[in-house]
């Protein structure tokens with residue numbers, strides 16, 4: 037059990053990559069706060085599954101873009117469990133569109149969720165880690181931060197900013213034994229990529245040197261490493277998990 041006795045918050049824990057992280061952390065002994073925005077049934081299902089397997093988890097309904105709600109949630113987790121050891125900022129959205137057709141609302145929504153949501157949870161949680169002189173922050177970025185697709189100016193900007201934020205925060209917190217790292221997934225099989233997979237599934241697979249899309253568990257295993265004692269001397273890094281997609285080689 038690599039996370040025995042640890043308390044973790046995972047935003048966007050009701051589905052996709054976040055759900056895989058929640059389930060792996062709980063299987064490794066952590067008590068996990070599962071933050072979701074709207075799909076209560078999905079979040080409760082994750083929590084019940086963990087409890088049936090003898091683990092501990094609790095669902096918290098919070099919109100990560102709402103600072104007051106985030107502060108309340110963190111206070112509630114501290115009341116419920118007394119400490120926070122691990123924070124995974126995973127909640128994220130896409131709202132793609134070519135730049136000249138992009139309404140400001142699509143820009144604001146993606147920034148509010150992906151970037152401001154990450155800031156909100158860090159701002160609310162890091163203080164308690166700072167006092168205890170220990171902590172792990174893991175931000176879920178994307179390969180799109182470095183190699184954007186058409187129609188993703190908002191998403192790429194939000195993820196590029198998360199990478200920069202990760203490095204800057206890591207510098208500030210390192211002396212307190214708090215590590216801050218990011219994971220940049222490639223194409224992972226989740227609801228988020230369903231539409232593009234429906235249209236271009238085979239093409240995507242061909243562009244990936246490992247010839248398969250990623251699974252949420254591929255990302256969760258790296259999150260576990262970054263949350264565990266094994267990664268204690270790694271901070272400010274962005275770890276790519278994409279089967280080689282971003283290497284840019286031409287696939288035959």
Ligand SMILES: NC(=O)c1ccc[n+]([C@@H]2O[C@H](COP(=O)([O-])OP(=O)(O)OC[C@H]3O[C@@H](n4cnc5c(N)ncnc54)[C@H](OP(=O)(O)O)[C@@H]3O)[C@@H](O)[C@H]2O)c1
Nearest residue numbers: 048050051052053073074075099100127128178224226228
């Ligand atoms: N899938 C990929 O290929 C891929 C690639 C690179 C990076 N990523 C990143 O990985 C992360 C997870 O993606 P995913 O594919 O697992 O997405 P997903 O299947 O669409 O799940 C998104 C999760 O985020 C939650 N969420 C969305 N907006 C929220 C908000 N404002 N407040 C609180 N929770 C919110 C959702 O909650 P509800 O269930 O309540 O809606 C859900 O749990 C995102 O940051 C994404 O950008 C994904």
